[in-house]
Amino acid sequence: MLTSTLLAVTAAAAPLQWSPTVGAIMVVCNILAIAFGKSTIKYPNAEPAVPASNFFGGFGLPAILATTSFGHILGIGVILGLHNLGRI
Template sequence: MLTTLFAAADPATFSWSPKCAMIMITCNGIAYAIARANIQKPNDGFEIPNSKFYGGLSHASVVGANCLGHIFGIGAILGLASRGVL
């Protein structure tokens, strides 16, 4: 009984393609914009090399923005795959 419920909840699988990479890059860009607009002290902490490429964000802010972007990206990729777009 329980195994049939788990089998029914199996998400649609897909293979990696450049479309997936572009979706993940776009979601990370959106997350950087959200982080830059909402973090109160984006420059506190360790400075990363070439921080101008990351909007002047500190190391912790960049890691946080990447985490948020990957969460957005996973949701977008899985959602588009379940709809059959990818």
């Protein structure tokens, strides 16, 4: 019973297709996450360092991974929320 209900709910939802709008939202969310990380991470240049760190705002590898991971989580939430509202 539960399986058939779950299948009915997932089949009724319109699939989300990638578009330039979705990509732009993800880029903006990552930029916001990096800006947030730049102002809140205590040691942004922790080891291991990345090559040409001036291209990454002086971040070390841990800070880059943390901010971009947070940006993707934020972006997924925004994209799915806007999709569920019917905006994208």
